[in-house]
Amino acid sequence: EAQVTQNPRYLITVTGKKLTVTCSQNMNHEYMSWYRQDPGLGLRQIYYSMNVEVTDKGDVPEGYKVSRKEKRNFPLILESPSPNQTSLYFCASKEAGGGETQYFGPGTRLLVL
């Protein structure tokens, strides 16, 4: 089944404790993105990647890191999480040149205490 998977789905952590949210897609898509969703603010793009080893900042990259060492994986790293990073995070992927059909993962709900 074609899908984008994220792990963990739920995470409670404390300020300053490094964490990684994994994202994997099995559709051989070139493009991948991370978004955060907060009430009243919609979806905001954190980082995106258009190919292996190619990443770029979205609208809200501060406090986040990403890497794209393999085509299928695009982990999101919070080196020193803070409470204002408490949010719902979505990973997404799409085909290059495939219009704008983007497939989203199920989301990761993060609470930073």
Next chain:
Amino acid sequence: GQSLEQPSEVTAVEGAIVQINCTYQTSGFYGLSWYQQHDGGAPTFLSYNALDGLEETGRFSSFLSRSDSYGYLLLQELQMKDSASYFCAVRSSYNTDKLIFGTGTRLQVFP
């Protein structure tokens, strides 16, 4: 700054037609997309307009007017399952995958 404006909430009854508007103000424009998101779920892609005019996909249609920086999503023959949030999104530059989303419109369909 760059922004996309949508109404925060729209209500309608089953079987009706509803239009969700999106007005954008961005540094560049390379297409308008629409996504649906049910409570507790992930966004799912609905439609995309790169050129002016109407695109139809079943009960859903999407319209774009680049001269007015405006688009809308039209939902016909509304069903209860259409109750969800709807987001418009703009690709604002050509050689990137940078997307800007609106804050979403919550559609409630009543019997």
